[in-house]
Structures are given as C-alpha cells and as structure tokens.
Amino acid sequence: xxxxxxxxIRRRERRAQTRTALLDAAERxxxxxxxxxxxxxxxxxxxGLTKGAVYSNFTGKTxxxxxxxERYTRADLGLEMCARExxxxxxxLLLVEFxxxxxxxxxxxWRIADWYAARRDTLAxxxxxxxxxxxxxxxxxxxxxxxxxxxxxxLDPDRVGADTYAAGMRLVLE
Amino acid sequence: xxxxxxxxIRRRERRAQTRTALLDAAERxxxxxxxxxxxxxxxxxxxGLTKGAVYSNFTGKTxxxxxxxERYTRADLGLEMCARExxxxxxxLLLVEFxxxxxxxxxxxWRIADWYAARRDTLAxxxxxxxxxxxxxxxxxxxxxxxxxxxxxxLDPDRVGADTYAAGMRLVLE
DNA sequence: ATCCTTGGCTACCGTCGGGTAACCAACAAA
DNA sequence: TTTGTTGGTTACCCGACGGTAGCCAAGGAT
Numbered sequence: 001x002x003x004x005x006x007x008x009i010r011r012r013e014r015r016a017q018t019r020t021a022l023l024d025a026a027e028r029x030x031x032x033x034x035x036x037x038x039x040x041x042x043x044x045x046x047x048g049l050t051k052g053a054v055y056s057n058f059t060g061k062t063x064x065x066x067x068x069x070e071r072y073t074r075a076d077l078g079l080e081m082c083a084r085e086x087x088x089x090x091x092x093l094l095l096v097e098f099x100x101x102x103x104x105x106x107x108x109x110w111r112i113a114d115w116y117a118a119r120r121d122t123l124a125x126x127x128x129x130x131x132x133x134x135x136x137x138x139x140x141x142x143x144x145x146x147x148x149x150x151x152x153x154x155l156d157p158d159r160v161g162a163d164t165y166a167a168g169m170r171l172v173l174e
Numbered sequence: 175x176x177x178x179x180x181x182x183i184r185r186r187e188r189r190a191q192t193r194t195a196l197l198d199a200a201e202r203x204x205x206x207x208x209x210x211x212x213x214x215x216x217x218x219x220x221x222g223l224t225k226g227a228v229y230s231n232f233t234g235k236t237x238x239x240x241x242x243x244e245r246y247t248r249a250d251l252g253l254e255m256c257a258r259e260x261x262x263x264x265x266x267l268l269l270v271e272f273x274x275x276x277x278x279x280x281x282x283x284w285r286i287a288d289w290y291a292a293r294r295d296t297l298a299x300x301x302x303x304x305x306x307x308x309x310x311x312x313x314x315x316x317x318x319x320x321x322x323x324x325x326x327x328x329l330d331p332d333r334v335g336a337d338t339y340a341a342g343m344r345l346v347l348e
Numbered sequence: 349a350t351c352c353t354t355g356g357c358t359a360c361c362g363t364c365g366g367g368t369a370a371c372c373a374a375c376a377a378a
Numbered sequence: 379t380t381t382g383t384t385g386g387t388t389a390c391c392c393g394a395c396g397g398t399a400g401c402c403a404a405g406g407a408t
Contacts, residue, residue, distance in 0.1 A: 011354080011355090011405085011406075014355085015354090015355075018355080018356085032278075033278070034210070034274065034278070036208070036210040036211065037210065039394075039395055039396080040395075040396070040397090041394090041395075041396095049356075049357090050356070050357055050358080051357090051358095051395095051396090051397090052355085052356055052357050052358075053355075053356055053357080055356095055396095055397075055398080056354090056355055056356055056357095057355090057356095060396075060397070061395095061396065061397090093274065093277060093278075096270060096273070096274055097274070099270070099325060099329065100208065100267065100270055100271070100274075102329060103267060103328065103329060104206075104207070104208070104267075109329065112329060113329050113330040113333070116326060116329065116330060117330065117333055120333075133341065137338050137341060140323070140326060140334055140338050140342075141319070141323070141338070141341070141342045141345065143322065143326065144318070144319055144321075144322025144323040144325075144326060144342060145315070145318055145319055145322055145346075146322070147318075147321075147322040147325060148317065148318025148319055148320070148321040148322030148323075148325075149314070149315075149318040149322075151273060151318075151321060152290060152314060152317065152318060154277065155273065155276060155277060155283065155286060155287050155290065156287040156290060156291065159287070159291055159294075160314055164311050164314050164315070167307065167311060167315070168314075168315045168318060171315065171345070171346065172319075172345065185375080185376080185384080185385090188385085189384090189385070192385080192386085213364075213365055213366080214365075214366070214367090215364095215365075215366095223386075223387090224386075224387055224388080225365095225366090225367090225387090225388095226385090226386055226387050226388075227385075227386055227387080229366095229367075229368080229386095230384090230385055230386060230387095231385090231386095234366075234367070235365095235366065235367095
C-alpha cells in the first residue's frame with residue numbers, strides 16, 4: 001500500500017539523489033581541474049542538471065564546497081594512499097586542494113585540521129606504544145611519510161618507485 | 175664618461191628590474207591567494223605597474239607562471255623547510271600550488287619533477303651510504319618526511335609540535 | 349477534480365579577468 | 379634638432395562565472 005508519507009519519502013529521496021549527484025560531480029571535477037577550475041555550470045552539467053539545481057540545493061559555491069568537504073572528511077581514505085596509485089590520484093589531488101583552501105580560509109581550516117587529527121587518532125590506536133615513541137607521534141610520522149612519498153611518486157613514478165614507498169613506510173612503522 | 179652602451183645597459187637593467195618586480199609580486203600574491211586567485215592586474219598593481227607591463231614582458235599569464243617556476247626552481251629552499259615556520263608558510267603554499275599545476279599540466283609537470291629530482295640528488299650527496307639503504311632513497315624519504323610534516327604542522331601547529339617534527343627528521347636521518 | 353507546494357529550468361545581470369590595440373613619453377641614434 | 383625605437387599606459391573587447399528572479403511541470407494534499 002502506498003501512503004502519503006510514502007510519497008513524501010520518495011520525494012525526499014529524489015532530492016537527496018540530486019544532492020548526491022551534484023556532490024559527486026563536484027568531487028570529480030574539482031579534483032580534476034581544481035576548485036576554481038570547474039564552474040557550477042560545469043558541475044551541474046556533469047551531473048545531468050543545470051546551474052539552477054545547484055542553487056536549489058545549496059546557497060552558493062562555498063556552501064557546496066563545505067558540504068563536499070563535510071562528506072569528504074567523513075568518508076575515510078584508507079591509510080597508505082599510494083598503494084594503488086592510479087586510484088589514489090584524484091582523491092589526493094582533491095585533498096591537496098582542500099589543504100590549500102584550508103590554509104587560506106580559517107573557517108575551513110579547522111575542519112581539515114580536525115580531520116587530520118581524527119585520522120591520526122584512529123591510526124595511533126593501531127600502534128602499540130613502543131620504543132619510547134608515543135603512538136600518536138608515530139601516527140603523525142606515518143601520515144607524513146605516506147603523504148610526502150605519495151606527492152613525489154604521483155609526480156614522478158619512474159624516479160620514486162614502489163620499493164622506495166615500501167621502504168619509507170617500513171621505516172616509520174618499524 | 176657615459177657612452178651609448180652605458181645607456182643601453184641602463185635600459186636593459188631597468189627592464190630587468192620591472193621583470194623582477196613583476197615576478198616578485200606574482201610570487202607573493204600567488205602564494206597568498208593561489209594562482210587563479212590573483213589576476214595579472216592585481217600582480218601589476220602590487221608591483222606599482224599596470225597590466226600592460228606584464229604583456230610587455232611576458233606573452234601571457236602562463237608565460238609569467240613558467241618564468242616564475244623557472245626562477246623558483248633555481249633558487250633553493252633550504253632543507254627542513256619547517257624549521258622557521260612563519261617564514262616557510264608562503265614558499266610552501268606556492269610550492270603546493272606548483273605541484274598541483276604540474277600534476278595537471280604535463281609540460282610544467284616535468285619541470286617540477288626535475289626540480290624534485292635535483293633536490294634529492296643534492297641531498298643524497300650529503301648522506302653516506304649506510305645501513306644498506308641507498309643514499310638517494312634516503313634522500314627521498316627525508317624530503318617526504320620534511321614535506322609531510324610541514325603540511326600537517328602548518329595546518330595545525332598546536333597538535334603537530336616542533337618536537338614531532340624533530341623526531342621525524344631524526345628518524346629518517348638516523 | 350482542484351489547489352498549492354516543491355524542485356528544477358531558463359533567461360538574465362554585473363563583474364571580473366585575460367588578451368589586444370592604439371597611444372605616448374622617455375630616450376638613444378643620426 | 380630630428381627621427382626611430384623601446385617600455386609602458388589607457389581604453390576597450392569578449393567570454394566566463396557567480397548569483398538572482400521568474401517561470402513551469404510534476405506530483406502530493408484536499
């Protein structure tokens with residue numbers, strides 16, 4: 001039986017779907033071209049919609065950005081991003097975009113900083129406190145190594161091989 | 175005595191000065207606001223000039239960008255960028271801008287990749303081959319740790335302290 | 349069957365930014 | 379002094395982008 005609430009729910013679902021579609025498109029295009037490099041119209045078209053849909057679901061570009069940042073920082077990139085490098089390329093690009101944005105916009109900065117902190121905490125719980133180094137410090141170093149190697153490797157996979165990546169992670173994970 | 179060549183030289187010098195002034199302004203503004211965030215007019219005005227001066231000295235925005243990249247990759251940031259953190263903020267921001275640009279523009283990508291490689295080589299010469307790890311690999315790891323820690327520390331200096339930075343560099347430099 | 353809400357579309361505006369062309373002043377060459 | 383060149387300014391064009399307003403159709407409510 002189909003009730004009125006049922007309809008209302010389907011309605012909300014459809015709206016959520018368009019929101020998701022827009023966020024997906026923004027995530028992909030902004031990763032590919034940079035935040036200022038993809039316009040709202042580009043994003044809407046990529047989602048099979050028009051710019052109006054964006055303004056119907058978000059108050060503006062920065063709102064869309066913050067919503068994406070919100071969703072992005074909930075979902076977890078697994079540790080060791082460089083493991084499958086082709087797959088990691090776009091997420092890392094977007095992460096760097098967000099880092100830059102956060103460095104310049106204070107209100108977004110704390111959110112990214114918090115995400116990093118949460119990631120470190122999660123990671124630290126996997127490390128037993130050993131060798132005199134606190135586990136949270138070790139987590140910070142692991143993230144740093146992972147990130148620093150990924151940046152070099154994505155830019156120049158020939159000269160920064162998978163073996164170097166493995167050696168780095170081994171060193172920091174003892 | 176003032177010869178004709180003397181004049182010609184002063185002329186060339188003045189031109190070189192305006193070029194430098196434009197490059198300086200671009201370096202600062204692009205670091206502060208991002209490459210797409212500062213227009214040619216902004217840059218020219220910051221240098222006390224007008225947009226026309228840019229087009230008199232460079233063929234366009236990307237040419238100015240490449241010239242700056244060229245100059246930037248000649249000058250050397252010392253290793254351990256995070257040592258004096260306030261001083262490092264802008265250079266690191268610009269470096270990340272360049273990294274992103276290089277990841278998306280193939281023709282610029284190899285230049286940045288080469289710069290990284292040269293940095294690694296220079297660094298590697300300071301490392302004796304020891305403990306079974308090749309010195310060039312150690313250089314890669316040192317850069318990765320330095321960079322990864324700097325990114326985290328610039329974003330959140332409270333939670334990523336100088337001690338952690340020191341510990342990371344110690345670990346990788348043995 | 350009728351009304352009204354909602355979600356998305358279309359057309360439009362103002363601004364901004366890269367790029368161009370005409371112009372002009374300083375200055376070197378004669 | 380006159381002439382030509384060079385370095386920079388001014389005014390303008392055009393496309394793109396963020397944002398707004400009015401419209402319209404789908405589809406729930408009554």
